[in-house]
Amino acid sequence: MSLFGAVIALGILALIFGVILGFAAVKFRVESDPIVDQIDEILPQTQCGQCGYPGCRPYAQAIADGDDINKCPPGGEATIKQLADLMGVEAKPLDDAHGEEDVKKVAVIREDECIGCTKCIQACPVDAILGAAKQMHTVIEHECTGCDLCVEPCPVDCIDMVKVKARPETWQWDLDTVKENIKANSIPVKVVE
Amino acid sequence: MSDVQANKHNFSAKVIGHFPGGVHPPERKQPASSQPIRKLKLPQELILPVRQHIGPSGKVLVKVGERVDKGQRLTEAGLSQGLPLHAPTSGTIAAIEERPTAHASGLPEQAIVIHPDGEDRWGNKHALPDYHDVEISRLLELIQEAGIAGLGGAGFPTAQKLAQQKPLKHLIINGVECEPYIAADDRLMQEHADDIIAGIRILQYITRCDSVLLAIEDNKPEAIKAMAEAIDDNPQIQLKVVPTKYPSGGEKQLIELLTGHQVPSGKLPMDIGLLMQNVGTAYAVKRAIIHGEPLLERVVTLTGESLKQRGNVWALLGTPIQHLLDESGFTPEKKQRIIMGGPMMGFTLPITEVPVIKTTNCVLAPTEKELPSPGPELACIRCGACADACPATLQPQQLQWLAKAKDYESLEKHNLFDCIECGACAYVCPSEIPLVHYYRKAKAEVRNIAREKAKAEQARKRFEARQERLEREKEERLERHRKAAEERKKMQQEMQQEAQQKNSDEPGSKAEEGTEKPAGKSAAVAAAIARAKAKKAAQAAKESPEESNSAKGNES
Numbered sequence: 001m002s003l004f005g006a007v008i009a010l011g012i013l014a015l016i017f018g019v020i021l022g023f024a025a026v027k028f029r030v031e032s033d034p035i036v037d038q039i040d041e042i043l044p045q046t047q048c049g050q051c052g053y054p055g056c057r058p059y060a061q062a063i064a065d066g067d068d069i070n071k072c073p074p075g076g077e078a079t080i081k082q083l084a085d086l087m088g089v090e091a092k093p094l095d096d097a098h099g100e101e102d103v104k105k106v107a108v109i110r111e112d113e114c115i116g117c118t119k120c121i122q123a124c125p126v127d128a129i130l131g132a133a134k135q136m137h138t139v140i141e142h143e144c145t146g147c148d149l150c151v152e153p154c155p156v157d158c159i160d161m162v163k164v165k166a167r168p169e170t171w172q173w174d175l176d177t178v179k180e181n182i183k184a185n186s187i188p189v190k191v192v193e
Numbered sequence: 194m195s196d197v198q199a200n201k202h203n204f205s206a207k208v209i210g211h212f213p214g215g216v217h218p219p220e221r222k223q224p225a226s227s228q229p230i231r232k233l234k235l236p237q238e239l240i241l242p243v244r245q246h247i248g249p250s251g252k253v254l255v256k257v258g259e260r261v262d263k264g265q266r267l268t269e270a271g272l273s274q275g276l277p278l279h280a281p282t283s284g285t286i287a288a289i290e291e292r293p294t295a296h297a298s299g300l301p302e303q304a305i306v307i308h309p310d311g312e313d314r315w316g317n318k319h320a321l322p323d324y325h326d327v328e329i330s331r332l333l334e335l336i337q338e339a340g341i342a343g344l345g346g347a348g349f350p351t352a353q354k355l356a357q358q359k360p361l362k363h364l365i366i367n368g369v370e371c372e373p374y375i376a377a378d379d380r381l382m383q384e385h386a387d388d389i390i391a392g393i394r395i396l397q398y399i400t401r402c403d404s405v406l407l408a409i410e411d412n413k414p415e416a417i418k419a420m421a422e423a424i425d426d427n428p429q430i431q432l433k434v435v436p437t438k439y440p441s442g443g444e445k446q447l448i449e450l451l452t453g454h455q456v457p458s459g460k461l462p463m464d465i466g467l468l469m470q471n472v473g474t475a476y477a478v479k480r481a482i483i484h485g486e487p488l489l490e491r492v493v494t495l496t497g498e499s500l501k502q503r504g505n506v507w508a509l510l511g512t513p514i515q516h517l518l519d520e521s522g523f524t525p526e527k528k529q530r531i532i533m534g535g536p537m538m539g540f541t542l543p544i545t546e547v548p549v550i551k552t553t554n555c556v557l558a559p560t561e562k563e564l565p566s567p568g569p570e571l572a573c574i575r576c577g578a579c580a581d582a583c584p585a586t587l588q589p590q591q592l593q594w595l596a597k598a599k600d601y602e603s604l605e606k607h608n609l610f611d612c613i614e615c616g617a618c619a620y621v622c623p624s625e626i627p628l629v630h631y632y633r634k635a636k637a638e639v640r641n642i643a644r645e646k647a648k649a650e651q652a653r654k655r656f657e658a659r660q661e662r663l664e665r666e667k668e669e670r671l672e673r674h675r676k677a678a679e680e681r682k683k684m685q686q687e688m689q690q691e692a693q694q695k696n697s698d699e700p701g702s703k704a705e706e707g708t709e710k711p712a713g714k715s716a717a718v719a720a721a722i723a724r725a726k727a728k729k730a731a732q733a734a735k736e737s738p739e740e741s742n743s744a745k746g747n748e749s
Contacts, residue, residue, distance in 0.1 A: 040653070043649075044645075044649055045648075045649035045650070045652040045653040047652065047656045055656060055660075056656070057653075057656075057657075125656050126655040126656050127655055127658070127659050128655070142648075143651070143652070143655065145652045166298070166300060167300060167302070168294060168300050170644070171296075171297075171298040171300060171637065172637045172641065173297070173298075173633045173634040173637050174634075175297075175630075177298070178297070178298060178299050179543070181293075181298055181299040181300045181543070
């Protein structure tokens with residue numbers, strides 16, 4: 001008799017928890033895999049495709065599915081370290097096969113050479129190039145992620161990747177660069193000896 | 194100062210609060226504080242960086258070669274944060290180009306270069322001697338249009354600071370000037386006490402505040418006397434003499450000193466019902482409203498033993514530092530350093546061809562003996578002297594370790610951004626660690642990370658929007674194709690029906706066979722075949738001339 005009681009009691013408990021879990025599964029359902037979002041957050045969003053995937057989110061998905069974390073050259077060591085922390089794996093050096101870590105750059109179109117073919121516009125993953133067929137194109141500098149993808153398709157090779165210039169408000173207080181900054185100015189200036 | 198005098202002039206030598214930390218470096222305010230403010234001869238050129246304050250720059254309104262009058266506006270007031278710039282004297286716009294700016298980096302910024310014509314000819318001035326019937330919003334506009342930024346240090350646009358609509362307990366006017374060497378505010382108070390009081394009254398009118406605390410450090414007896422006389426028996430303005438200690442002129446430190454209240458971390462004085470303005474700003478506000486003169490010049494202390502003529506000058510904004518030095522008997526020694534700002538918070542100028550800007554209060558040319566350059570950095574011995582000196586009760590040694598380890602998350606947890614970069618910690622450090630430099634670097638890096646993050650977020654959004662658009666366009670294209678195919682199918686069927694009808698009139702014709710075959714896979718091909726068949730049918734129908742007309746109609 002006591003056996004029945006125990007079985008019934010456990011059965012009822014199982015039912016109640018089953019209902020709660022079932023309800024929670026519907027009510028608190030997450031649309032996408034949150035780990036993918038977290039990885040995507042860490043990636044630099046240049047959408048350059050150097051990792052071999054068509055953009056940062058697909059690579060985030062791939063990492064979640066077990067791909068290596070060292071395929072992102074724009075993110076560099078810092079990104080690898082963060083990804084390693086998040087995924088609970090060992091940080092490893094950047095995979096050379098996908099490119100090297102470089103200074104930040106932006107694309108600049110030499111405008112008088114542009115023939116208005118729109119090929120770069122189609123290549124830009126973040127719609128940072130403005131223009132129309134047979135009209136000059138130009139890059140919206142602050143939207144450009146420096147992904148390089150527009151350089152290749154250009155039939156007249158009029159796109160340069162230039163280093164992002166330091167401005168006083170973005171300067172990193174690197175006193176070693178001061179001399180260089182002054183020399184970079186074209187006008188003659190008196191340097192304090 | 195005697196007690197009797199103190200009572201008559203409505204000031205108390207006692208202050209309620211006290212702030213932690215602080216240091217007592219040698220003051221060295223002499224001889225600058227006892228020399229009258231000089232006027233200088235015009236420099237060969239004036240360099241006006243378009244951006245001189247926090248926030249975006251305004252649009253340039255002048256062209257190269259244009260003649261400008263004194264006080265003429267050079268840039269537009271711009272967005273809500275932008276401040277306009279004015280020609281400090283009459284002359285010609287010589288260039289609009291990148292020039293090195295008054296910044297430790299020596300990096301160039303867009304600047305307007307004026308060659309003065311020596312006439313110093315004023316443009317239109319809109320003086321407003323009686324501002325009491327003018328609306329407050331209009332006064333704020335006038336202050337904004339006059340290009341006034343906080344002249345004490347950070348250079349925040351004054352009108353925006355004033356525009357915050359919250360009832361004020363006290364309006365605090367800062368005449369403390371606690372940093373060694375600097376005596377610009379001191380001299381201004383001695384020579385223009387009445388103007389400063391007039392400015393304070395305008396600020397009072399704008400903020401509707403009837404309690405003003407004017408704070409001056411007790412090492413400036415002349416300024417205290419002058420201001421006390423100017424206040425006379427105005428009950429609304431209280432003169433507060435604060436003890437000499439660095440950095441009692443810091444906004445949050447002075448508030449703690451005067452009211453005993455702390456401004457919480459991450460909050461503004463406004464949040465506890467206080468507003469602080471510098472005496473120089475009060476003076477500039479008076480010039481702007483009552484005389485209609487925009488901010489064109491400021492008092493700059495020129496001091497240090499490498500200068501023969503030490504003292505204060507009225508320097509037009511844009512005056513090259515080299516000109517100021519030349520006018521003061523500059524005899525540089527070997528490895529001469531030029532410091533912009535004071536010895537505690539200033540920075541070494543990489544070049545002297547940079548201009549005076551709105552926040553330049555001092556140019557210091559010390560000899561090596563007077564202010565030795567820092568020795569080599571030694572290891573931290575964890576003595577804790579920096580923590581005792583910190584006026585913001587931070588842990589400078591801990592911040593230093595974290596900054597070296599680039600642990601930005603912990604730095605923020607340790608309230609790095611509460612650091613006012615006063616330099617008290619580096620001053621007391623026995624190992625001569627340039628602590629503030631590490632904090633500045635770390636702050637710049639934290640800001641950079643935040644900027645990168647915002648940019649990445651933006652890029653992600655744009656990428657996703659683009660993917661969505663491409664997807665949508667693809668679907669639309671497919672939809673269009675599907676519709677076109679349907680249309681063709683329909684047309685084809687109609688034609689076939691027609692042909693069938695025709696053929697049924699003429700039984701035994703070859704064309705009939707075609708209609709029974711199923712339509713081709715591709716709708717286009719099917720349509721083409723149908724057209725060809727219709728043609729054939731028409732040719733077949735030619736034998737009977739009475740029907741040829743209708744067949745031709747079909748063909749077209």
